[in-house]
Amino acid sequence: MNNVIAVKNLVKKYKDLKAVNNISFEVVKGEIFGLLGENGAGKTTTLEMIEGLRKPTSGTIKVLGLATKKEMDKIKEKIGVQLQSSAYYNYLSLKEILELFGEFYGKDVDALKLLEMVGLISKANSYVGKLSGGQKQRFSIIASLVNDPEIVFLDEPTTGLDPLARRNLWELIAKIKEQGKTIILTTHYLEEAEVLCDRVAIMEKGRILKIGETHKLIESSKDPYKISFYAPKIDRNTIKELENMGNLSNLGGKTNHFEMRLKSQSLLNSAISIIHKFSPESLTVGRSTLEDLFIELTGKRIEE
């Protein structure tokens, strides 16, 4: 197998709280693997145990075939870590920080090349404090690449960024993947995981609820088909009829704005023909998303 990370029966207890409760999973070489879940689901704790920052209460972790318990020093040489909202020395320039961190690995870093990769070359002599949120995140990601790692850990890389900055980061993460590196990231943006991740593990309360290839997980949803429509003229009887065919919910806000989730293609077709009779002002047909699956699994949305 091409597993670069193997986690087995991992547990982390804080007094009575089981932050991570007996989870096992593997990460395959070259993929982007996502840990999804709300704040407090245990994503960061799991990640930091793999990075060697926290000691597991029990269970084993192997990174590139090396056990974190015994060979963390060797592992550290081969991984790159970006911490959630970490800062850097505020009295060193971006270029100096990259070079300094390179020295921690005993490597000469081409700081300018890294900065160029994320469009920060003009900021080479600026300080971290002068960067925007998106720039800081991009910098913090390239700072995790100074040792040319095989595995890159990104902890909530896009949290708090505006949509454009977020898309910028997606491109960067894709670029890193193209270099043949394995990426393991945490996020609570399901849309982001859907776009980026080859495989995801959905976590809640320290457990993994579901793990697998992202598109297959979505297809495994109980109601994989989805219609959303806005039909002001629709009547009560029709609504009742539709409710019997699948999972109908009023989206709120505008009246008569609905979303419907269905089990099969045939049900989807009949539902569409019924809705058509009321000449809907808008009608979108699609498949369910990771978010729908998450709601199905946990019964709730992820709140920011």
Add this chain to the structure above:
Amino acid sequence: MELILSLNFYFVFGSFFAKGDGGNGTLSIVNKSNTEIAKNFETSLKDTGIFKVQNDDSFDKAKELMDKDKVSVVVYIPERFGSLEPNSPKKIKIYYVPTNRQSESIVESFSDKYLTTVNMQIQKALPIFSVEKEEGNKPKFNYFDFILIGLIGMALMNSSIQGVAIAMSKYKEDKILKRMTTTPVKSWQFIGAEVFSRLVLNVVQVTLILVIGTYAYDAHINGSIFLVYVLSLIGAILFQSIGFVIASFAKTTDAAEGMSTAITVPMMFLAGVFFPIESLPKWLSSVVQYLPLAPLLRNLRGVALEKNSIFENPNNMGLVLVWIVIMLLIAAKRFRLSEE
């Protein structure tokens, strides 16, 4: 920053002690008599060099100057003083304000001695008993020399305790320490580099204080400069370890700042920076003599001012080492680059 703070104190104290008047202020003489004795008395008083002496025309004018704090003591020699005529005045008047008691007593003892000699000469008497003075072997040092060492100790304490505590808490708050642990750098390497770079800064700091003290304020170091540096660095290590202990307890940078101020400020006033601990009430001095800065300063002063060896009083060195061991143990137990 800390460098500047310690130098600030310097200028305050330096100018306070170096007014160029021997520290005793200005003396005003109002001499209304033109007798030989009166004239000689006036010249002798001027020649002592203890005071800056000025002549004023009238007693009232001199008193007015004293009220304005321009002079500290007035010596009034009445008309015909020293003329030996039966009804001529026989007394010199010394006028002073109670806050200048010290200056007054110097003038008084001078005058007393001078007049006694004159009295004896007139009566042709010879002194029978007298005093013989001999200077001790201990090297001389003055109050400013005492302060100079105090300032070195204070500068080391402030820069090391506050420097380490605040920098480490900031690193912790910014997750720089945590980020560091994801690299192959070992904690001891990181901490070692931090400590070492600060020690280099301490050498610069001590040098600056010594140079300015010696050249600008004429302070003296009687003993070995090398030992002063050695003790300074031992002190710096002690204070840095206190800084690490504070950083290990402080949850935020603000807290670290408050905690280090709470430790350094009382120590600054109680551990003998500006005045000897012995001048404090006994119950207080018996406690504060054990504060980390106190034995360091005792040892530093012994070495610098009295040419003692570092181990002249082994208790001082012992106490400093005990503090270092205690602080290092706590720091080693509590200070972590990242939480578990």
